[in-house]
Amino acid sequence: MTKLAPVRTPALLALFSHLCAxxxxxxxxxxxARLLGVQVTLLVASLIQGLLAALIGQRLGLSGWWWPINLGFFPGLVLMQNYALPPWVPLIGFVVLLLLNWNALVERVPLYLTGPAAERVLAERLARLGDGFRFVDLGCGVGGSLLRLARAYPTASFVGVETAPLSFLICWLRCLPRRNCSVRMRSLWREPLGRYDAVYCFLSPAPMPRLWEKARIEMRPGALLISNSFEVPGVPAEEVLPVDDLRRSRLLIWRPGHAAAPDGPGANG
Incomplete structure (x- = not known):
């Protein structure tokens, strides 16, 4: 059995970055101050600390979305002190961030949002599946892409899986008006993949090896595993669809089933 790499919790890495900074x-x-006689204000000092924390966090491997958090954390505290905001304001902000990014803490999967360009490429690829396909978004976030795809393909069935509480609530409310779109508050590891014709994810490098093993065991021949940007180590993608965006994203596509079959729900039995 392959040994997994030790888990590095992003929140602890961020805390370590701030302590070092x-x-x-x-x-x-x-x-x-001692050598040059230069003294700075508390706000300037906090900006220096934030910049150092962001740089250290990046070197430690934190995702790019941690950069503005690390950069602005201490300057934000200083500014709130200067404006005498009540102490519950930063607490509410922290709780909201926690509820939106819960997966970043427990499974090293931050809240990545599928960009418009990647969404267009994904929609074009789904068109080749034919009518009535079944699609799941593993870690659907607040559900923007899931809902737009559901509107574009009214005869298909769309399911989102999300465990971050606030993200799930927002997505659930947005899905209510659509009959072909639903969301489940469930870990992606507990979602059976055998019922879907296309499994989409925009996760992080950390869970991809384990997801590949799950998909290889559960997915039917011909069903598509589509990953936004993140590769399966040691498994070349069967299709690579470039995305014209600033991040130079790619949609990586595999058919993890034991035998490939033509696209479309009917081909999968």
Whole structure:
């Protein structure tokens, strides 16, 4: 059995980045004051600390969405102190971020949103499946792409899977008016994949090996596993669809079933 790499919790890496940045910032300001006679305001010091924390976090492998959080955390605290905001304001902000990004803490899967260009390429590829296909978005977030795809293909069936509480609630409310779209508050590891013709995910590198094994066991021949940007280590994609966006994204497509079959629900039995 293949050994998995040790889990590195992003929240702990972010905390470690801030601790290192605090120490480095204190040493830098202390040396500047003693040697050069330069003193800075608390806001400038917090900006220096935030920049160092963001750089350290990036070097430690934190995803890009952590950059503005690390950069703005301490400056935000200083600004709130200056404006005498009540203490529950940052607490509410933290709770909202936590409820939206719960998966980043427990499964190293941050809240990535499918961009418009990637969504167009995905919609064009789904058109080749024929009428009545079944689609699941593993980690659908707030459901924007899921709903737009459901509107584009009214005869198909769309399911979202999400465990971040606030993201799930927003997606559930948005899905209510659509009969061909639903969302489940369920871990992607508990969602059976054998019922779907297309399985879409925009996760992170961490869960891709385990997802591949799950898909290889559960998915039917000919069904598509579509990953936005993230590869399965050691398994070349059967199709690579480039996306014209700033991140130079790609849609990577595999057929994990044991035998390939023609596209379309009818081909899968």
């Amino acid at each position: 605090l120490m480095a910032c204190w040493l830098l300001l202390f040396a500047s």
